[in-house]
Amino acid sequence: MGSAVDLSVSLGTFSLANPVLAASGTFGYGLEFTPFVDLNRIGGFCTKGLSLKPRMGNPAPRVVETAAGMLNSIGLENVGFDRFRDEKLPHLQMYDCRVVCNFFGDTVAEYEEMARALSTLDRVDALEMNISCPNVEEGGVQFSADPKTVEKVVSAARRATDKFLVVKLSPNVTDITVTAKAAEAAGADAVSLVNTYVGMVLDAERAVPYLGNGNGTGGLSGPAIKPIALNMVYQTSQAVSIPVIGLGGIRTAEDAIEYIMAGASAIQVGTANFFDPRATMNILDGLTDWCRDHDIDKIESLRGRAWKQ
Template sequence: MEKIVKPLEDSLSYELFGIKFKNPVWTASGCFSYGLEVAENLYDISKLGAMVVKGLSYKPRTGNPPQRIVETPAGMLNSIGLQNPGVEYFSKNILPKLRKYDTIIIANVFGEDEEEYLKVGEFLDKTEGVHALELNVSCPNVKKGGIAFGSDPDTLYNLVYKLKQITSKPLLVKLSPNVTDITQTAQACVEAKTDGLVLINTLLGMAIDVNKEQPILATKTGGLSGPAILPVAVRMIYQVFEKYGSAVPIIGVGGITTAEDALQHFLAGAVAVQIGTANFYDPYSPLKVIEGLKNHLNKKGYKHILEIIGKAHKLKIT
């Protein structure tokens, strides 16, 4: 793993993509807003390894009509519709406030078509204070009948390849789990020279009100997140690491609430993890995971977190 990530002095710190991370615990896009509410009211976000900001489009978006969120067993469904103020507003009004904190800022970007992705990517490549880009490829491609960019390997390859031509910053691709074989879309990204893969985005789901006898969400379906999707995320990380772990770093996201959950991601092959839905009911969960990881390493006698990356692949179940 040292070809991909270089350990630093602290047991949780390392260098990845040429960037020094103080720990491998990040906050996930969409579940931490732009970080300012937490920074100003709860704790110093400098303690985080990185923060992935809420998705950014080229122009402002109002998102979907309500109802947009519904609680489900061991998780939640959301259909926010990627509401955001636009990349220019973010860079002028939000990012300057975030620069005060000593953490890595990763911008999650999306578009309705390839042209919009490229516009956002080009804009952020010139924006000081954004360290890397994360592509949300679960968005529908309006010019191709609404199919998600991340569902078709050829479309995904073209998008990643073109973005790599216009940005010098690390480019991570957040893969959709709503595919038959995630290793195929992972392969498209690897061939297009992505700098990293983020696994996984939300699973498509639905909830129905049995009294009203109709879907609860205004858009009928939404993205399922939370503890319920942990086993799916771990399985997909394991599959992709098995094929491409030596070629590209994997960032794990999906169902992480505790350090034990995060450890499953690491053992499956992730080099970092993102905390998402847990922030809604326990905003201190990222800090608890960081502390839990340190305790686990001490208990097991490991000197560095990198010693356990992908270790589950070396075990044979008898």
């Protein structure tokens, strides 16, 4: 075999130069990482979650380290749609990577309005819905908690956009394949999984939760969640016909390969960006090396390989 390795992947109508994406909430608006990462080389990145209006987020402390991971309660702080459009997006015109706008809302109508607004931006290549948010109209229950609610909110966003629509799923459900099927039925082009797990860290000296958001809980991410997230990708990729994007604890090229073998069409790198700003680049280089070492000339040939064992 020659030295060339084809890392390009196809997610239906959405193509990537390679399967490496940076996950939302860990990569800012892309620009913050340009001292460390060549945005023209990675497949793309997901923006920090965007809402129609700016949000201040939760009070500090917002982040705490845990065994093999971290707990965060940022509170979806972001600059809002207008500032993203006017101040952030123009600076991304010079880069070739895919820009995936992660977005959220407090109501179905807000999701729909946000999807419609983002669809007017030519530089935005795809949308990623975060449905792990509380539905204020339904007493604060997460949109992801009920398949019927998932269908309702995804259908609303689908009506509002022609862009490639990814639905980011919460793992805090009884059966994530049910949620994925609901998103698929409502018109999602792909699903990304998983978002963070609900957890808590206590300050033993004060006997109170460490995080300052009021209820003390936050989202657990990092290597600690990888085995659970990997299983969810494995199960979901066989349960739906739309592409699956895998994330959760990916630090190395081998981690990424595992997700692809479990059925992921692409992967997202999250927490690793915090302790190694060049994580996406290192994983990308590692994928080429791994494929060469294993006589793989096209990385897509690995997708779902674990199903056949």
